[in-house]
Amino acid sequence: MSSPEFSNVNTVIVYTGNVMKQANINTFKDELASCLENSLKNVNSSYNIDQTRGILEVPSPYDLSYKLKDRDDFEITVKLFYLPSSSNSDDNPSTLPPSYISQSLHHLFCLLGITYVDSFIVYFNGLLFDDQDQDDSNLVMDDFESLVEVWKELESQYRNDRIKKLGVSEFTKNRFERFLDVVEIPPKIDQINFKSCCDLPNRMINYAKEHDIELLTHKDPANILPSATFQKILKDTKFPFTSKLLPRWVLKYSVLVKCREVVANKGYIVMSSTPTSDSNFTYPIESIE
Amino acid sequence: MGLITEGKPLPWEQAKKYADHIRDHGINQFLSIYNKTKDREKDCLLWGDEIEYMIITYDDEAKNVKLSLRALDILNELQKEEEEASRKGEEVDASWQPEFAAYMIEGIPSNPYGNTLKSLLRVEQNMKLRKKIVSKHLCPNESIISIPNFPRLGCPGQFLVPRHELFGPKLKSLFLPDEAMNPHIKFGAMNDAIKDRRGSKVAVNIPIFHDKKSPNLFLECEDALPDHIYMDSLAFGAGCCCLQTTIQACNIGEARKLYDQLAVLSPIMMALTAATPIWRGYLSDMDSRWLALVESTDDRTKEERGLEPLKNDRFVINKPRFDSIAYYIADDKTFKTEYNDQNTVYDQNIYKRLIDNGVDELLARHMSYLFIRDPLFVVEDSLDQDDESSSDHFENIQTTNWQTVRFKPPPPNSDIGWRVEFRCMEAQITDFENAAFVAFIILLTRIIVSYDLNFYIPISKVDENMITAYKRDALNTEKFWFRKNIFANYDGAEDKFEQMTINEIINGDGKEFPGLIVIMFHYLESINLDIETRYHLGNYLEFICMRASGKIQTTATWIRNFVRSHPNYNHDSMVSQEINYDLIKMLEKIQKGEVKVPELLGEFKIQFN
Numbered sequence: 001m002s003s004p005e006f007s008n009v010n011t012v013i014v015y016t017g018n019v020m021k022q023a024n025i026n027t028f029k030d031e032l033a034s035c036l037e038n039s040l041k042n043v044n045s046s047y048n049i050d051q052t053r054g055i056l057e058v059p060s061p062y063d064l065s066y067k068l069k070d071r072d073d074f075e076i077t078v079k080l081f082y083l084p085s086s087s088n089s090d091d092n093p094s095t096l097p098p099s100y101i102s103q104s105l106h107h108l109f110c111l112l113g114i115t116y117v118d119s120f121i122v123y124f125n126g127l128l129f130d131d132q133d134q135d136d137s138n139l140v141m142d143d144f145e146s147l148v149e150v151w152k153e154l155e156s157q158y159r160n161d162r163i164k165k166l167g168v169s170e171f172t173k174n175r176f177e178r179f180l181d182v183v184e185i186p187p188k189i190d191q192i193n194f195k196s197c198c199d200l201p202n203r204m205i206n207y208a209k210e211h212d213i214e215l216l217t218h219k220d221p222a223n224i225l226p227s228a229t230f231q232k233i234l235k236d237t238k239f240p241f242t243s244k245l246l247p248r249w250v251l252k253y254s255v256l257v258k259c260r261e262v263v264a265n266k267g268y269i270v271m272s273s274t275p276t277s278d279s280n281f282t283y284p285i286e287s288i289e
Numbered sequence: 290m291g292l293i294t295e296g297k298p299l300p301w302e303q304a305k306k307y308a309d310h311i312r313d314h315g316i317n318q319f320l321s322i323y324n325k326t327k328d329r330e331k332d333c334l335l336w337g338d339e340i341e342y343m344i345i346t347y348d349d350e351a352k353n354v355k356l357s358l359r360a361l362d363i364l365n366e367l368q369k370e371e372e373e374a375s376r377k378g379e380e381v382d383a384s385w386q387p388e389f390a391a392y393m394i395e396g397i398p399s400n401p402y403g404n405t406l407k408s409l410l411r412v413e414q415n416m417k418l419r420k421k422i423v424s425k426h427l428c429p430n431e432s433i434i435s436i437p438n439f440p441r442l443g444c445p446g447q448f449l450v451p452r453h454e455l456f457g458p459k460l461k462s463l464f465l466p467d468e469a470m471n472p473h474i475k476f477g478a479m480n481d482a483i484k485d486r487r488g489s490k491v492a493v494n495i496p497i498f499h500d501k502k503s504p505n506l507f508l509e510c511e512d513a514l515p516d517h518i519y520m521d522s523l524a525f526g527a528g529c530c531c532l533q534t535t536i537q538a539c540n541i542g543e544a545r546k547l548y549d550q551l552a553v554l555s556p557i558m559m560a561l562t563a564a565t566p567i568w569r570g571y572l573s574d575m576d577s578r579w580l581a582l583v584e585s586t587d588d589r590t591k592e593e594r595g596l597e598p599l600k601n602d603r604f605v606i607n608k609p610r611f612d613s614i615a616y617y618i619a620d621d622k623t624f625k626t627e628y629n630d631q632n633t634v635y636d637q638n639i640y641k642r643l644i645d646n647g648v649d650e651l652l653a654r655h656m657s658y659l660f661i662r663d664p665l666f667v668v669e670d671s672l673d674q675d676d677e678s679s680s681d682h683f684e685n686i687q688t689t690n691w692q693t694v695r696f697k698p699p700p701p702n703s704d705i706g707w708r709v710e711f712r713c714m715e716a717q718i719t720d721f722e723n724a725a726f727v728a729f730i731i732l733l734t735r736i737i738v739s740y741d742l743n744f745y746i747p748i749s750k751v752d753e754n755m756i757t758a759y760k761r762d763a764l765n766t767e768k769f770w771f772r773k774n775i776f777a778n779y780d781g782a783e784d785k786f787e788q789m790t791i792n793e794i795i796n797g798d799g800k801e802f803p804g805l806i807v808i809m810f811h812y813l814e815s816i817n818l819d820i821e822t823r824y825h826l827g828n829y830l831e832f833i834c835m836r837a838s839g840k841i842q843t844t845a846t847w848i849r850n851f852v853r854s855h856p857n858y859n860h861d862s863m864v865s866q867e868i869n870y871d872l873i874k875m876l877e878k879i880q881k882g883e884v885k886v887p888e889l890l891g892e893f894k895i896q897f898n
Binding site for chain 1: 331333334403404405406539735738739740741776797800801802803807808811812814815816817818819820821823824827831
């Protein structure tokens with residue numbers, strides 16, 4: 001399959017499909033890695049190429065013609081992970097391209113046949129919640145500006161009615177306060193890592209109550225897809241691509257049946273690209289009529 | 290226990306003449322409901338719980354604890370309070386019902402919980418509130434507890450206050466006074482019907498636990514088996530306290546699926562909640578109440594039990610009214626007809642009528658099995674009903690089939706959907722535990738639906754599991770038939786059943802089988818869960834995880850150990866008045882969080898306020 005078709009490809013997007021239908025003891029250990037493998041093993045039977053943008057899409061065999069019906073019955077939450085390898089700029093390795101927002105939304109909208117999501121949570125690589133933090137000394141000024149740029153893009157999607165609620169992940173009280181000073185539309189969700197050994201983070205709980213923020217939990221690892229892991233999966237599944245691929249973002253999505261607490265669909269979309277490619281392509285997403 | 294109807298019931302000899310009438314109309318009523326509601330969709334997740342409690346009173350001087358008939362008065366006061374509050378338009382948190390035993394009251398939340406998982410935190414709150422509400426009506430030496438049975442019910446000496454004569458005209462029990470039974474007319478009628486229909490008193494025989502110096506129990510009568518604790522009344526079974534939970538499904542298909550899958554889990558849950566090691570003051574060789582309930586409610590005649598050739602009765606029935614389910618009913622792609630391998634008898638005429646009226650085979654067989662039973666409670670004035678708006682005749686038969694799970698159609702003309710009731714769990718001492726088990730069942734239904742889980746094993750194996758489940762320390766010493774490939778979508782259709790320990794079923798086998806709790810934690814990570822709910826649910830699941838692994842004891846084991854290490858215990862399996870007094874006092878302290886018992890509850894905090 002090392003055909004001329006692939007010579008223009010510099011971006012590979014992989015879909016895991018519905019992980020709920022692929023559950024077994026391995027997926028419970030590392031859901032993303034196991035399900036990526038399932039999709040990549042199948043790449044010879046189906047793939048799509050967007051020649052203009054140079055994007056190769058690897059769909060999941062578990063997603064064949066899945067389109068969501070009765071959109072109002074469901075609550076769709078997504079979480080976008082900015083990875084350590086997110087930035088393709090050597091000068092500024094901590095740049096967080098805001099274009100990832102529209103990219104991830106576009107691909108999810110196409111996948112599920114939807115026009116908006118209920119909640120969009122963004123995770124900036126490296127952030128870790130700590131209820132006792134006194135200052136944010138690990139967050140450099142440049143990083144902070146980068147966060148705000150991404151947030152501006154989210155605000156724009158929010159104004160276009162593509163996102164109903166905005167959220168962040170691993171934000172401490174201090175981070176929040178700093179953030180609220182500079183953004184227009186405040187996050188309504190803060191999703192923090194749940195450690196069963198520890199007591200409830202009461203400081204943050206009180207702050208969240210005062211500011212009407214939903215304090216949700218997750219158990220995602222700090223780095224959900226290290227480059228080495230991704231490359232190993234490509235190698236193990238004999239993915240026919242000559243250049244090296246770096247994972248840029250991961251979008252985790254969850255489709256919940258409202259008022260029944262049933263997970264109808266849960267999956268991941270991984271966007272990867274060659275080290276020198278311009279990963280800043282965008283999709284214009286207009287306002288909903 | 291079944292239908293609450295007013296009116297004077299007919300004695301069995303007359304009541305049985307109306308059996309066909311009630312069955313016929315019961316089926317009409319079912320068909321009416323079925324045709325009107327079978328297409329209901331998108332009902333929300335709602336659930337409720339039901340706990341039965343005992344009222345006890347301490348005599349500290351005599352070192353005795355007794356069951357109290359004041360439960361009847363307390364129940365009256367509670368119901369009046371509830372009515373008053375409703376009339377004033379005030380919020381009512383709990384509702385109260387009478388139960389078979391006169392020392393029992395049943396409490397439920399006034400409104401269902403749901404429809405988010407956050408509502409699971411309200412379960413424990415409401416349970417505590419129920420105890421608080423009752424406590425206001427208790428005298429200083431009285432208490433309310435929830436354990437499956439009272440260890441010295443039916444013992445010589447005084448176990449009930451006020452004291453009454455044994456062997457009364459109604460129960461005719463060698464061990465209990467008639468006053469142990471709730472005087473409400475329907476309970477007496479139920480008792481009479483079972484005895485009269487059966488043609489003899491019921492006989493419950495629970496094997497005794499042989500300790501170093503245990504007695505050879507003398508045979509009180511010909512129905513008593515050697516080496517068994519013999520009991521001769523419905524009151525011994527019906528006087529047990531249970532923990533039940535009812536869940537609303539989104540439609541009839543989901544309800545049928547949950548019915549089947551939860552039925553398979555029943556023996557597992559019973560072994561996990563085991564809390565009934567003592568009967569009539571003797572340590573038994575069983576840890577759960579189940580067999581006592583099966584035997585004490587068995588209204589089958591000798592012919593029906595296969596002991597005599599069929600002459601007057603229609604069929605030989607291999608399952609009593611109180612038992613695990615006879616048939617799977619889900620019209621699901623994972624179901625295979627060979628799983629229904631017990632071939633329990635069913636009423637062919639009713640079956641045909643249901644099929645002719647549009648009901649599918651599986652559901653028709655289920656209903657026509659339930660409807661082989663005679664109604665136990667017949668009120669002459671209520672015989673004529675409008676089958677389009679009443680469901681009394683249907684409920685008459687439906688609610689006197691006491692199975693591990695119950696498939697509940699919507700009541701006529703209501704907004705309530707198709708539901709499944711999970712009925713086999715034993716009441717635990719603390720509300721933390723009761724709430725944990727309710728949460729576990731709700732989460733179980735969520736993972737069954739979200740992951741499309743398949744627990745099917747042949748019904749005969751579920752029955753085998755049930756018998757295994759009530760054995761002494763079944764949780765840690767026995768293995769249960771379980772399906773290995775439970776992921777319907779991933780693992781294919783081939784059947785793989787194996788005998789697994791409860792630890793493996795709940796916590797995983799470290800190899801291929803992930804364990805139900807692991808799946809639940811994974812599910813919790815896939816939904817939008819706030820941190821407080823996650824924290825408390827995590828506690829509940831950790832607790833069950835520890836029970837399943839044997840790190841902490843079941844209530845039954847704990848009670849056994851308490852008795853056997855009591856300074857006055859003589860290694861003869863006997864639980865004296867004094868041991869019982871100390872035991873109940875201790876249970877109450879545990880319930881209130883006044884004493885730490887890490888061997889039973891680990892480090893989980895029990896708060897009673």
